[in-house]
Amino acid sequence: MSIKLDPTKIRVEEKGKNKKVIYKDFDFYSWPYEGQTKIKHFVFEEYFKVWTIILGTFNNKINYFDGFGGCGAYIDEEKNELHFGSPILAANIKENSVKLSSKINIVVIEENQEAIDNLKKVIKHNKLNPFQIIQGDFDIEVNKFLDKLEKSPTPTFFMIDPFGISVKYETLKRIMSIPKTEILFNFMYNTISRFLTVGTIEKILDELFGCDEWKNLRELQEEEKEKGVTVLFRDQLKKFSDYVYQYRLSFQDKKRTYYYLFHLTNNVKGCSIMKSAFAKFNFGNVAFLGPNQPNPNQSFFLDPSDLKKLEAKTYLEKKYKEKEVTYFNILKEVIDETPFLEKHIRSALKEMEKENKVIIQRIPEYTGKDRKRKRTGLEDKDIIHFN
Ligand SMILES: C[S@@+](CC[C@H](N)C(=O)[O-])C[C@H]1O[C@@H](n2cnc3c(N)ncnc32)[C@H](O)[C@@H]1O
Known part of the structure; x- marks a missing residue:
């Protein structure tokens, strides 16, 4: 889902670390689009389409819960293209699915009012029907949602895509204890690795990992630390989710991990389909390698x-x-x-x-x-x- 733009109408506004990309003809702003974000969206879109068809066919209602909604739009300044964030991609899939549209319920949480106002403009721009957007904190709102879901379990796909690391293990566990739930979770390895030795965020890391064993990894060399952190986190998730697969995404311009997308599901076919979806956009690999991505024109001795x-x-x-x-x-x-x-x-x-x-x-x-x-x-x- 992308729209070609006129490069002369694009300008960038920077305030500290915040960067907004403005397009003259639109009443909303966009965020700059980076390679790893694009892959995340392609994979999500590919998988979510299949998920809605499979689950929607056998259930009267299915939910899409987006815990960190974002501002709704992205501009790829190199290619002069407008792209959309996860809530818009999900809403678009819902509305394009004539048979299932009425069955898909979308709930979006976003803390920042400015991002919500922008997201609403992007919804209008795309002529999509409005969906539920709640201004609030992910952990509080998702737990309210789970109170209801536990009483009447409904297949639900949870997109948990924060900028930071304050997501709680216990919340992920609670989600997966309800039948037919799935999670795509953005585990911000780059941030975690930087803060592993900072005493003030010990509690946040304890809550994220659901244990304090991460402390044993602090002194390791980078490569071993990354392996240790991801193995520990996966082992923790495997305690309550039958299938857990992690996809490594590098920075688009650095040979270094930015984040891991952890997919949690209790359905083996779900795990298999997500892997195929990821590989489809990554030359058959289950990782996005940034500058090391294979060259599409490269010829291989062996396929x-x-x-x-x-x-x-x-x-x-x-x-x-x-x-x-x-x-x-x-x-x-x-x-x-x-x-x-x-x-x-x-x-x-x-x-x-x-x-x-x-x-x-x-x-x-x-x-x-x-x-x-x-x-x-x-x-x-x-x-x-x-x-
Ligand atoms: C990485 S962005 C989400 C991107 C979105 N998934 C997309 O595809 O465009 C993270 C968003 O979470 C919001 N946010 C930060 N802390 C939050 C919290 N505790 N609860 C809900 N939203 C939060 C930020 O304002 C930001 O818009």
């Missing part, structure tokens, strides 16, 4: 997807040696533990079948039309016998 398939084969052979396991269980055990996409796991298993490294017992053996299932298919109940 990167074939390389991942080969790695998946080696991994599966080792993990399941002499075991029998259903395809669905393989997916459940592998999807958030490895960088492989579901398509790599599938193609690895099929290739192993051709090489007689596995026997795939297809269940059911016959199709609905009483035809024996072909060796090309692979379904959840199929049993894989590893040599």
Whole structure:
């Protein structure tokens, strides 16, 4: 969702750290658009479309809860394009979905009144129907929302995208304790890493991690610290969310991590679809590498997807040696533990079948039309016998 702009009408207003991009013809301001934000939006949009279709088909109502709404608009000053923030992307998906539109309920929280006023102008500009915007603090408002959701559970996608780090582990845990909830959480690693040694924010970090073990990581060298912090946070999240996968996003112009997007879901297919959505915009990778992103014109000796398939084969052979396991269980055990996409796991298993490294017992053996299932298919109940 983007609109081409006339570069002569774009100007930038800077007040301290705050930067606004003004376009002469619009009554709203925008924020500058950075590469990692663009990826976040592309991935969210791709995933949310699928999520609304799957959940909307089987439920009378579904919610989109945006905990940190933002100002609604972004301008890419290099490409002279107008783009939109998460609440607008969600509202647009809602309104373009003729069948599901009436089922999708949007709730947005934003602390800053100026951002809310701007967001409302962006909604009008896009001729979208108004949705609920609450001025307030995320943690207070989300807990009020959860009080109601617990009484009548409804599938809800939570977008939690703060600038800072004051999100509470207990709140994430409470969200995931309700059936059919999912979270996309922006874990601001850059800020966390800077503040790990600052005594005054110990309480905030305790609340974010849900423990104080992060203190043991303070003295580590940068690379080990980053690994330690993300492993600890993921381990904590895994205590209450079946699938947790983290996507690393670098600064667009620095070879350094800006933040991680943590996706929490209790649905294995949800985890798989999000990984595919992320890879779609990142040359098959589950990370945004900033200046190290592959060059689209680069030619590879080996297709990167074939390389991942080969790695998946080696991994599966080792993990399941002499075991029998259903395809669905393989997916459940592998999807958030490895960088492989579901398509790599599938193609690895099929290739192993051709090489007689596995026997795939297809269940059911016959199709609905009483035809024996072909060796090309692979379904959840199929049993894989590893040599
Ligand atoms: C990173 S921006 C959100 C961007 C948005 N998701 C998008 O895609 O455009 C974070 C927003 O959270 C708001 N904010 C900061 N602290 C907040 C809080 N405690 N509760 C709710 N909103 C807050 C800020 O004013 C800012 O607009």
